[in-house]
Amino acid sequence: MFQEARKYQAFYTKSTPIVDYMVQNLSLKSDDRILEPCGGDGVFVESIIDKNEYAYVDIYELNEKSIKILNKKFSYLPNVRIKHSDTLLDEELIFNSSFGGIYDKIIANPPYGAWQDYEKRDVLKKLFPNIYTKETYGLFLYRSIELLRDKGLLTFIIPDTYLNLHMHKALRKHILKKTKIKELALFPSSFFPGVNFGYANLSIITLEKCFNQKECLNNNFKIINGFKNVEQLSDINSETDLNIKIYHQKDIYTNPDHAFLISDNFEIINAINNSKLKIGEIASCVTGFYSGDDKTFLQVSNTDLKNAKNYNIVNPNSINRDYQNISNLLDGINGTKHFIPIVKGGNVKYLKSEGWFMNWSKEAVKHYKTDKKARFQNPQFYFKFGIGVPMISSSSITASLIEYKLFDQSIVGIFPKDESLTYYLLAFFNSPTCNKFIRTINPSANNPANYIKKIPFIIPEKHVLNLINQKTSEILNSIKQLGGYNDDTEREIWSIIEEIYQID
Numbered sequence: 047m048f049q050e051a052r053k054y055q056a057f058y059t060k061s062t063p064i065v066d067y068m069v070q071n072l073s074l075k076s077d078d079r080i081l082e083p084c085g086g087d088g089v090f091v092e093s094i095i096d097k098n099e100y101a102y103v104d105i106y107e108l109n110e111k112s113i114k115i116l117n118k119k120f121s122y123l124p125n126v127r128i129k130h131s132d133t134l135l136d137e138e139l140i141f142n143s144s145f146g147g148i149y150d151k152i153i154a155n156p157p158y159g160a161w162q163d164y165e166k167r168d169v170l171k172k173l174f175p176n177i178y179t180k181e182t183y184g185l186f187l188y189r190s191i192e193l194l195r196d197k198g199l200l201t202f203i204i205p206d207t208y209l210n211l212h213m214h215k216a217l218r219k220h221i222l223k224k225t226k227i228k229e230l231a232l233f234p235s236s237f238f239p240g241v242n243f244g245y246a247n248l249s250i251i252t253l254e255k256c257f258n259q260k261e262c263l264n265n266n267f268k269i270i271n272g273f274k275n276v277e278q279l280s281d282i283n284s285e286t287d288l289n290i291k292i293y294h295q296k297d298i299y300t301n302p303d304h305a306f307l308i309s310d311n312f313e314i315i316n317a318i319n320n321s322k323l324k325i326g327e328i329a330s331c332v333t334g335f336y337s338g339d340d341k342t343f344l345q346v347s348n349t350d351l352k353n354a355k356n357y358n359i360v361n362p363n364s365i366n367r368d369y370q371n372i373s374n375l376l377d378g379i380n381g382t383k384h385f386i387p388i389v390k391g392g393n394v395k396y397l398k399s400e401g402w403f404m405n406w407s408k409e410a411v412k413h414y415k416t417d418k419k420a421r422f423q424n425p426q427f428y429f430k431f432g433i434g435v436p437m438i439s440s441s442s443i444t445a446s447l448i449e450y451k452l453f454d455q456s457i458v459g460i461f462p463k464d465e466s467l468t469y470y471l472l473a474f475f476n477s478p479t480c481n482k483f484i485r486t487i488n489p490s491a492n493n494p495a496n497y498i499k500k501i502p503f504i505i506p507e508k509h510v511l512n513l514i515n516q517k518t519s520e521i522l523n524s525i526k527q528l529g530g531y532n533d534d535t536e537r538e539i540w541s542i543i544e545e546i547y548q549i550d
């Protein structure tokens with residue numbers, strides 16, 4: 047069953063407050079023509095029929111089992127049409143999208159990231175030329191917007207990644223120019239029974255199709271967040287502790303990449319909009335290595351380390367301390383001394399103590415290069431001098447040095463083109479200023495490379511750069527010698543960085 051759920055991404059909307067909120071946003075009328083493009087077992091249609099037994103509803107669904115359930119539930123209703131078809135490829139829907147749309151209302155919980163075979167991906171790329179085809183929900187949203195008639199309403203529950211991620215830029219543009227957003231509710235994915243996406247929050251977006259682009263850009267809409275529980279969706283207007291803010295669609299449109307920068311801090315937004323240089327331009331930001339089977343290949347110096355219980359203890363004699371001098375290191379090491387240090391995730395500032403070692407024998411490396419699960423990615427950056435930022439931050443973003451070591455895939459390695467900027471970058475990534483930027487660019491606790499690349503970067507004057515370098519060295523030396531550092535030194539660095547960016 048789980049396999050089946052993965053294939054079709056059949057996670058159903060079994061939450062009354064979510065269903066009620068979405069159906070209410072459709073402002074249903076008795077003669078509406080309604081589309082449910084991913085029927086599942088019909089929770090939305092049930093709720094719609096509850097309110098109006100004679101509603102005209104077209105349901106599309108790809109999975110035969112769901113079709114049977116839908117038929118059982120709704121085939122007695124003459125106005126409900128159930129079609130066993132692929133919403134993204136269906137000829138009738140393609141035809142109706144190309145003539146300005148026919149539906150008054152569309153409601154969906156589309157599949158997120160559903161697996162598509164390569165043949166289908168190629169077809170989808172042709173049908174949706176600018177849209178990111180690997181993430182299915184964007185395709186469903188795009189197609190559904192096309193299927194709405196002028197002034198038609200749509201409500202979708204989908205991950206919030208389309209608001210900021212670079213690959214969804216074309217989708218954002220489409221939304222902003224072809225629709226008036228009515229309301230955007232943002233909440234943790236844990237509100238959704240049975241699924242916790244971990245990497246993303248969920249959003250319910252409600253929008254109105256509008257043929258007049260000027261009107262679209264002049265539209266104001268509400269973003270609601272700060273939800274503590276799912277029940278608060280039932281009556282948003284009387285909930286006093288929710289965070290409700292109005293945004294102008296044109297402002298979002300003029301942001302870089304049309305990103306929904308929804309932070310309170312205008313100084314931060316201005317800096318992001320007006321910065322001449324971004325981290326992605328001065329440094330390579332890359333994800334690290336994965337063995338494919340860490341239990342077999344990764345060892346630890348001490349099982350008291352965090353999450354180290356299930357790993358074997360490394361034999362100190364098998365650790366290679368001279369690996370940097372080995373030629374063709376990317377092909378592995380001959381002999382018994384073939385374990386090398388690796389920097390892993392975990393939020394530690396400035397410098398991580400050594401504890402984890404990867405098997406780097408010739409055979410192991412061959413495995414990493416050929417195994418399907420392994421990720422021998424960005425090897426040109428292995429064993430280089432740079433900094434590592436964990437993909438997930440517990441609270442604030444942190445960074446630590448990667449001193450000519452391997453780094454794993456839970457880390458984004460940042461390698462400045464000009465190596466003399468490394469300490470300054472290390473100081474910057476551990477500063478509250480950088481944290482404000484990354485959390486504005488992406489409000490969740492994730493820091494993938496694509497977000498990091500968008501952070502504004504300012505190179506200070508030489509004497510300021512030297513001062514920061516000197517103070518960062520003090521911190522690093524103190525960690526090496528004493529195991530800790532003086533908070534005052536760090537605070538001095540932070541206030542210098544605030545001055546550089548003119549943000550407090």
Ligand SMILES: C[S@@+](CC[C@H](N)C(=O)[O-])C[C@H]1O[C@@H](n2cnc3c(N)ncnc32)[C@H](O)[C@@H]1O
Nearest residue numbers: 054056057058059084086107108109132133155
């Ligand atoms: C996330 S479920 C949601 C179902 C239902 N709307 C709900 O909210 O409970 C997505 C549904 O879309 C169906 N589906 C997946 N890909 C599809 C496609 N290309 N065309 C039509 N339906 C599809 C799946 O079988 C699944 O039932």
